[in-house]
Amino acid sequence: MSEVQTLRGAIDSAALGRVLIHEHIFLMDMEYTYNYRQDFFEDRTITDAAARLNALKASGIDTIIDLTVLGLGRHVPSLAKVAPLTDLNIIVSTGAYTFDAVPGPFQFHGPGLLLDRPEPMVDLFVRDITEGIGSTTLKAGELKCAIDMQGLRPGVERIMRAVARANVLTGAPITVHTAPQIESGLIVQQVLSEEGVNLEDVIIGHCGDTDNIDYLMKLADKGSLLGMDRFGVEFAITMEQRVATIVEMVKRGYVKHIALSHDCCAWSDFFPDVADYHRAMPRHNYLHIHDDVIPALLEAGVSQRDLDTMFIDNPRRHFEAAAKHFAER
Numbered sequence: 001m002s003e004v005q006t007l008r009g010a011i012d013s014a015a016l017g018r019v020l021i022h023e024h025i026f027l028m029d030m031e032y033t034y035n036y037r038q039d040f041f042e043d044r045t046i047t048d049a050a051a052r053l054n055a056l057k058a059s060g061i062d063t064i065i066d067l068t069v070l071g072l073g074r075h076v077p078s079l080a081k082v083a084p085l086t087d088l089n090i091i092v093s094t095g096a097y098t099f100d101a102v103p104g105p106f107q108f109h110g111p112g113l114l115l116d117r118p119e120p121m122v123d124l125f126v127r128d129i130t131e132g133i134g135s136t137t138l139k140a141g142e143l144k145c146a147i148d149m150q151g152l153r154p155g156v157e158r159i160m161r162a163v164a165r166a167n168v169l170t171g172a173p174i175t176v177h178t179a180p181q182i183e184s185g186l187i188v189q190q191v192l193s194e195e196g197v198n199l200e201d202v203i204i205g206h207c208g209d210t211d212n213i214d215y216l217m218k219l220a221d222k223g224s225l226l227g228m229d230r231f232g233v234e235f236a237i238t239m240e241q242r243v244a245t246i247v248e249m250v251k252r253g254y255v256k257h258i259a260l261s262h263d264c265c266a267w268s269d270f271f272p273d274v275a276d277y278h279r280a281m282p283r284h285n286y287l288h289i290h291d292d293v294i295p296a297l298l299e300a301g302v303s304q305r306d307l308d309t310m311f312i313d314n315p316r317r318h319f320e321a322a323a324k325h326f327a328e329r
């Protein structure tokens, strides 16, 4: 057992229950929202999010990992308003999300830069995990970074190494947004290993966007969890293909390396209105896995025990392994 930070304080890893490992609540370009989306700051944004999360809890999910970090509009004051309105455990994250350059505030200071000093992101991420985010005492429980089709750009690598160092210093586990089309999960495993991260502490995100079984087995064989985490995003690959890939991986003995999620949100400024979002992506909501994916997996021969492994045991092990590796260092 280990301690996991949520928006309602630390809980025991044994109390995580059923977990969706990659979700968001509010997802935005914060500068745009501040200037052009005053509706975000209305009470109904909070109450609508709470209602959606309560429906998720009622469907049998106990915990979500909200992977909204710098670059995706993390707004902890709003999350803090949602938390008391739901019994769902919400784990929030720290890190940064970019496919190319570092966020502007880091471009001039850091190793070898105009102000040559140790990597400032490490201290910020560690502070979010150990002391609290912003002026709050709400702590991040997960680290997050990204690599996409552009590959290991210098900014992407700098953030990835900062996230790795924060993992080594705190024992918080890591999720990485990856692009399976370029097999970037393998690059992630290489870079994180170089920094001393145990790959069992890592979720390789968006593995569900491919049906390349050989690639997925390679990642899992190094100990990481595979995020089959974009159910409801159907422009890359259909639900049926996503389900078939999980079924095949389970058949091959990889059930201990799979975790599921939607990567959806309650409110986003990516669409002019929440209703537009749900019109454009009708199955991209918190209940899709419960309503459609789990019945399809059972129908295809995945057992209830396998489902428990993927929704309960694997996410729990993600946190416990990271805590154990930290304690052993």
Ligand SMILES: [Zn+2]
Residues within 6 Å of the ligand: 022, 023, 024, 067, 263
């Ligand atoms: Zn995401």
